[in-house]
Amino acid sequence: MNHMLPHLQLPLLDVIALLTFLACWIGYAQFADRLRRGARSLMTVMHLYRLKWMERMLEREVRIGDTNVLSTMNRSSGLFASTSVFIVAGLLTLLGALDEAALLSKRLFFFAEGSPLVWEVRVLTLVMVFVYAFFKFIWSLRQFNVALQVMGAAPEHSDLQAPDRTSFARVASRIISLGTDTFNAGVRAYYFGLAMLSWFVHPFVFMLASVWVVLVLYRREFRSKTLATLLTGLRDGV
DSSP: OGGGGGGGSOOHHHHHHHHHHHHHHHHHHHHHHHHHHHSOOHHHHHHHHHHHHHHHHTTOSOOHHHHHHHHHHHHHHHHHHHHHHHHHHHHHHHHTTHHHHHHHHHHSTTSOOOOHHHHHHHHHHHHHHHHHHHHHHHHHHHHHHHHHHHHHTOOOTTOTTOTTHHHHHHHHHHHHHHHHHHHHHHHHHHHHHHHHGGGGTOHHHHHHHHHHHHHHHHHHHHSOHHHHHHHHHHHTTO
16 A cells, blocks of 8 residues: 555645745735735725715716626626636546646647646646636626615715715725725636646746746736826826
């Protein structure tokens, strides 16, 4: 029995690569959430714009345009959720043809060779990443649906004495932001899922890709030109 155990062990380099990947993903998520509280980020600035959006929606008699914007966000979540299902289905199909996939990889110079166990772990881990993304997008979808119903309960533009008028914009924008945060977590899973594809090339490439994704996400959320433009708009009183 003991002589079989070495064949059931994942190579140390693959274990290190996987731990590096998890550290990058989980570590960046925790880092970004904490930094967001004390620094300007794309998500925090967009929440301020959503708050302005809801405040100005209360002044409009016709709110079809507002519901259309939120419906578009809803459809985006649905599209990503559906895509996640297709990706998971394709990966599960690949699990049934690992021998053929491993044979094909030997013909490609840029693919690293690995045991059947290594291939199974790589594919199953990739499946879990996109299953996680699916649940995030579905929850985002539900939150946007809740936001649509909340918008339907908005006070009339002429009812200036409505008891919930002052709190409505804050509550509605918060719900939309929660849905957007969840959507963002699903998109982040896509980024790291794409980085995981490099694991099939080599564990070292996988580690480099994981770190590169962290740098890309940080720059886009905290140092992008889009964020600078949005901040300028807030300073100008948009």
